[in-house]
Amino acid sequence: MIGNFLDQFWSLTFGGLSLGFIYILIALGYTMVYGVLRMINFANSEIFMVGTFATIIVIRDLFKFTQASEPATGLRLWLVLATALIFSMLVSGALSMLVEIVAYRRLRRMNSGVLAPLISAIGVSMVLAESVRILTDSRPVASPRAMEKKFIGQFFDAGIRIDNTIIVTSALILFAVLITFVNRTRMGKAIRAVSMNPNAARLMGINIDGVVSATFLVGGLMTGAAGFFYTLKYENTASNIGFELGIAAFTAAILGGIGNIKGAFYGGLALGLLETYASFFLGTQWKAVTVFVVLVLVLYTRPNGLFGEALTQTRA
């Protein structure tokens, strides 16, 4: 078994890493909102699901790819990928802001605690998932292949595939942009201020509604990017994929320390690798059990997750 594991080590690791980067981006959607509002943004999973469909709309309906068509190359390929990425981010970002306004804003103003918005979010999730299900005749939808999945290199025994490389590098870039945004810009500072002490922030003249909207927008943008990468890698989606991936990403956010952007990063990577290794060793059916046992152990030894809570700690 160990010998087999070593044989497959690098290909498992690469698989786990690129899955982990998708988790990271979805986890950011949970963690940003939690950092500011101390609230589980339950609808984030369905915002992700809508993001995957946005990508398919671009690839299939805008650029007219079909299952039989040739994958794009050169400049056209980059155009397709960039359009799909931006479109998915915008759709998810806008939806995320809309969800905040419809499901959370009124409750937040009434100081209603964390449970009422949670139930409201569950309702929104149902509405989104069921609407998409009805629109898609309850069937899964495939994304035609826009990019040929070729191997661009070799690392020990494992081939390095182009889509995984794109996912990892773009996710790193997005993550760096997000860190810069939160640490360097005015809005980023406002977000951190609200996260630290909302009342003091309000007294300092910060527009709380604006900051919360911006937080949801940023979280939605990241989640939408995850939708794009997911579709690029797996080329399939359905109205019911959100739930499972959402739970996984939420677990990742907690593993790293929810509310902490860096925590989402390491939590996502750790979860991606853990799931992949555990599936290999213990059988895929025990994957979820392993993840939760590890989560309990981590939280038991480090009660605030690997990196602790709060956006304020993003500065290394």
Next chain:
Amino acid sequence: MNERQQMKRQRLISVAAVIALAAGSAVAIAPASNAAPKTITLAFQGPLTGEEASVGQDELAGMKYAIKLFNAKNKGKYNIKVVEADDQGDPAQSAKVAPGIASNKKIIGLVGAAYSGATIAALPYYKQTLLPMISPSATRVSITDPAAQGGAMGVPVFHRIPPTDKVQGPSLFKLATNGVPSPKVFVVDDQSAYGVGLVDYMKPSIPAGQSAGFDSVSDKTTDWSATISKIKTAGANVVIYTGYFPQAAPFFKQLRDSGYKGILAGGDGVLSPTFVTLAPASVLEGVRLTAGTVPLAEISAKLEADFKKKMGKSSGVYAAEAIDATNVFLSCVTKGASTREAMLKCVKAYKGKSLTGATIKFDAFGDVAGGGMNGFEVKGGVITFTGPVK
């Protein structure tokens, strides 16, 4: 006459039937008498909302299609109503829907339940009120197996069109390994009762030394890299997936993209026209499938086109089975069955042709007697019939 020719002939018969139907509706003769149409109520039970809705919605479309054809043929003579009983594929939901259907005496036949678990939860109520059921997709062996715990629990009301897991399991293995000199088979199930059942009944037919391993992967899985690593480690050259098409397509795609060159195979849960739209034709080329029936498009492109025109979407998984099941009831309706007792008697005695031209006749436990498995292969993005699996 070899199998291929026989199949072709069967197909010709069906095509002729469909054309005749179309012609009948084109002539549009006014009803001979002004007698009020006879109202017959049937029911469908399966998942119509929620996460499992895909299977149920596809079967319901098949049922409605069959009724449309029937109405076109018997202009104004019958008014067929369908009660849609949504059980979300969940036994708990089924247990509250079933007594409602059972006590609604207008319903004289039930197409479903789609899932075996929901069927088992519903059976006590249908048995008590003698509501005949014909399931297009509940393939769990124990429902009709007299040797199972508590005997064949489906008797007398339960019938089903597809062969059981017991028939399909070994056939699937046979088809998958057909022509492979030294097969090393890796079997992956989807943790559903359907997938696990197929594997359980396949296991005894796998000769020693031909098994490369098993894996059991939740049907919510999207990333298959761990399973793929296991398959590669095991050096398998045949991979069988016992689950449904929404997962089969991405799994096969990821497996091929990782460089796997061997054979891919799946059961009737994969045999859906949607399956081939979920991955590039090059990826799915050569995928081997088994099923008790054949997809509509394979029977004739015309039939599929007609289905799409009438139902507004392409036919789905178990569509042919749903049509066959509905046709059994409808044919009994034309024979005058208008009560549950008469319907049950008629279904028990029914002997007719399926869409593919095979004989449908239920044995004492509700299975189609001697129902064999057909083999298929994906060729150029189309699921094509390759002959019965023997």
Next chain:
Amino acid sequence: MINLRDKGAAIWENQGRFGRIGIALGAMTVAAALPFMGGTILNTPIADYESVLVYPIAMFVLMAIGLNIVIGKSGLLDLGYVAFFAIGAYTMGLLGTRTGLNTWEILPIGIAMAMFSGIILGVPALKLRGDYLAIITLGFGEIVRIVALNLGTLGRSEGIINIPTPPGIFGIEYRFDSHRIYYWTLLMLILLAIWMVRRLSVRRAGRAWESIRQDEDAAELLGVPTFKYKVWAFVLGASVGGAAGVFYASKTLFIAPDNFTLQISILILACVVFGGMGNIWGVILGAVILGYLPDRIRFISDARLLVFGLVLVIMMNLRPDGLLPRKKREKVLPNKEKP
């Protein structure tokens, strides 16, 4: 906004002893008479009205009362409540089919099993706070389902069939289709659970929970053994879930892992919050409505769950504290950290 709970409480408090007994008896009579109202506007299309009364309505009410001890009384967010329901049901399934024990004998065993697993989960999990507890309990719920899905003795995905119905008592026969009998028995269990909760709420445990819910740190500083009382709340909640599970398995005759998904946990949580967390009448009302609604609106067929989701969003926005909120003085002070 009108606080229905306060209005209701006023009526209640202004009554003398006989008036109160009258109100309570009246409520019970209405509940007990529900099975006879199948022919009225209450009737559910397609699904059988009396079965719907048993599951989901009465079963949800019982579970919501149990979950309310955990969430409403002591403020612990439990997203894996279905685990205890599943443990009760599988205890019934296993013992009922493998041993000669009957439902009434298994009931205490199932409750004990659920309580025991409540301790196993609660002791490590309750050292953590808030949302971490949510994910740990959620994970536990999934683990129970996955174990049932993979363990041969539990029937794996095929589940357990032929679970016996309860033996008759006092000349009452429990046939699988005597829904009314099951419903009335469940009413008894619900009354028992309400009685238990009310007894505890006015005693030391109730006060300890209340202090934990309002400010855990302050409670700890004032010498309340918070951890002990949190575990106690968790275990009591588990016991009600276990009892519901045993009875459920004995009613449906067949259980499978599909019956115990995360969705059930979420739905029960929704019942508690929707009705009015911490107020037993609100919780009951919430469970009745959320259990009943999906079956009442079956005529919309395809968009049924969509409408259900919309109702959740709209109602939570209109009444954030639930339909019948707890009394004003019981409300937690708003967290100063919140925007």
